[in-house]
Amino acid sequence: MTRVAVVAHPGDQASLAGFLRATETAAQSFGVTLAVVPDSPKASRIDSDSDAELLRAADEFARKASGGVIVFPGAYTIHLYFFQSLWLARRYRLPVIYPHDVYVTLTGGLLSYGVNTIDNVLRAASYVDRILRGEKASDLPVQAPIKFELAVNLRTAKTLGFTIPQSILVRADKVIE
Numbered sequence: 001m002t003r004v005a006v007v008a009h010p011g012d013q014a015s016l017a018g019f020l021r022a023t024e025t026a027a028q029s030f031g032v033t034l035a036v037v038p039d040s041p042k043a044s045r046i047d048s049d050s051d052a053e054l055l056r057a058a059d060e061f062a063r064k065a066s067g068g069v070i071v072f073p074g075a076y077t078i079h080l081y082f083f084q085s086l087w088l089a090r091r092y093r094l095p096v097i098y099p100h101d102v103y104v105t106l107t108g109g110l111l112s113y114g115v116n117t118i119d120n121v122l123r124a125a126s127y128v129d130r131i132l133r134g135e136k137a138s139d140l141p142v143q144a145p146i147k148f149e150l151a152v153n154l155r156t157a158k159t160l161g162f163t164i165p166q167s168i169l170v171r172a173d174k175v176i177e
Contacts, residue, residue, distance in 0.1 A: 001032060001066050001067065001068045001095070002031065002032055002033060002066040002067075003032065003033050003034075003035065003061075003064065003066055003067045003068070004023075004027060004032055004033070004034050004035070004067070004068050004069065004070055005034075005035050005036075005037050005061050005067065005068075005069045005070075006020070006023060006034055006035065006036045006037065006069075006070050006072060007037045007069060007070070007071045007072060008020070008036060008037070008072040016072065019072050019073075020036070020072075023070065035061065037057060037061075058091075058092060061092075062092035062094060067094055068094060068095045068096065068097075069089065069094050069095070069096040069097070070096070070097050071096060071097070071098045071099060071103075072099060073099035073100070073114060073115075089109070089110065089160075090108075090159075090160075093160050093161065094160075095110050095111070095160065095162060096109060096110055096111070097110070097111040097112065097113060098111070098112040098114075099112065099113075099114040099115075100112055100114050100117070101114070101149055101151040101174060104151040104152065104153045104156075104174070104176060105151060105153075105174060105176060108153060108155070108156050109153060109156065110152070110153055110156045110157060110160065110162070111150070111151065111152055111153070112149075112150070112151045113148065113149070113150045113151075114148060114149065115145040115147070115148055115149075116145070116147040116148060116149050119145075119146070119147040120145055120147075123143060123146075127140055127143075149173040149174065150168075150171055150172045150173055150174075151172065151173060151174040151175075151176070152164055152168060152169060152172045152174070152175050152176070153176040154175060154176060154177050155176060155177065156176075
């Protein structure tokens with residue numbers, strides 16, 4: 001893979017900058033060229049003309065070989081674009097990595113790597129308890145996610161004609177066969 005399209009919501013500037021910086025660093029080390037594809041609120045509406053623009057951009061990207069897609073987490077990518085990106089991945093036979101395992105476990109996406117949301121919710125519950133017992137929220141330290149999960153869908157890999165290396169499969173938290 002020599003090219004990667006990154007799907008991101010431009011309104012999430014703080015998170016976009018952090019994700020993009022880390023992704024650019026990794027891409028450079030592997031000699032991969034990145035193209036950022038903005039996922040705007042307009043593009044996330046079914047009745048939008050931006051759907052046609054999105055399809056044209058996907059056509060242009062998919063015409064060249066050795067491409068893949070990374071879907072960054074964000075409010076819009078989690079909703080409608082979620083279904084569009086799955087459809088585009090299948091139509092153009094592109095490997096796509098998603099930010100949440102639901103893309104892989106429930107809807108047939110190829111790969112996901114991201115925060116374990118159940119662990120985050122359970123950890124947040126202790127903060128709610130502390131606040132209800134009188135602690136000020138502003139006095140509590142910010143917690144970063146500590147548990148991440150990798151999910152792989154082998155059925156989708158087979159459908160797309162991809163072989164997932166054993167080194168990835170042994171690291172995966174979830175493997176859908």
